[in-house]
Amino acid sequence: ETGVTQSPTHLIKTRGQQVTLRCSSQSGHNTVSWYQQALGQGPQFIFQYYREEENGRGNFPPRFSGLQFPNYSSELNVNALELDDSALYLCASSLDSGSMETQYFGPGTRLLVL
């Protein structure tokens, strides 16, 4: 148990819809990172939030957006869903945003877009 939770565990949407995925970080962790993992691939970095501000972004379009709240929860929003958005979405929290921090992963949300 990492102390990081995600909801929902599974989700089915249709192309063009919007989705919100949620993550609850460990208490005291100022940083949350979101990753997308397609089947058979390693996770890909979407973006990172530090103290409620975006602190870096991977190669994902603007329809992927996020929020981080003062209560250590965060959201990943995806608009205009495409079939290729089907993947496991992982959040990971860490005490700080630096490169020497251990990241604690949630169990993931498995999204299927039809």
Add this chain to the structure above:
Amino acid sequence: KNEVEQSPQNLTAQEGEFITINCSYSVGISALHWLQQHPGGGIVSLFMLSSGKKKHGRLIATINIQEKHSSLHITASHPRDSAVYICAVPQGLRGSQGNLIFGKGTKLSVKP
């Protein structure tokens, strides 16, 4: 070329065997992570190391910074070790942003 490459992609072993998984990276790094992912999807951090060797139970991780190579060893393997093992490096150097670049993972299956 991927920045983080792992080998082998798939590995099947008999219970009790000594296992080695390799990771090579092409970028300068401050540390390297070894993670374990079970079929349900959750990822657990096993090691973060920046030099030398670390040991935790039957798991040993080594890193050679000059050669940009790391290995994860499992001694006396057990079926419960069956999982995907992933190598990851931070995108930035020491002090900078810590988002991770991942390898594709090595799927390990240990047969009884």
